[in-house]
Amino acid sequence: MTETFAITTATPADAPELKELLEAAYRGDSARQGWNHEADILDDERIGPGELEAMLADPAVTILTARAQVRLIGCVAVTRKSASLGYLGMLCVSPPRQSAGLGRKLLDAAEDHARALGLAAIEMTVIDSRTSLIAWYRRRGYAFTGETRPFPILREPPITFVVLEKPLGPA
DSSP: OOOOOOEEOOOOOGHHHHHHHHHHHHHHHHHHTTSOOOTTTTOSSSOOTHHHHHHHHTTTEEEEEETTEEEEEEEEEEESSSSEEEEEEEHHHHHHTTTHHHHHHHHHHHHHHHHHHOOOEEEEEEEOOOOHHHHHHHHTOOHHHHHHHOSOOOSSOEEEEEEEEEEEOOO
């Protein structure tokens, strides 16, 4: 039986649950249940105190959530960077639910939202050593731009982001 879920826009009341989901999906032992985690690369918090609240208050940011019944099981953020470019971030699915197609549905919803905003393209950054994740995005039409960006916190060894971008034609 396929699990049913709803994708809706997050509200400020969702911040604590979003924080819990992001930490579980990206960091620590719980993240290792899924294939899409950074637990072997980073061990700090995925998102700091107050960051989600600031994002949810920012009119340029929309966080979409996926819920099964009332339980938050996935999210993705779309940020308007300019009149034509958006930024996709925080795509995550609860580790036990990964590999069931929810990530793809959230990605599609984020791209549809970006199109509805009139954006012509959407970009993202991915840690360069996460080759399986980069391959997943490339299969969905994202291409290397040739640009790299430094990780915001100095690490040893250094961490570098690659920038991927996808043109958003009509739906």
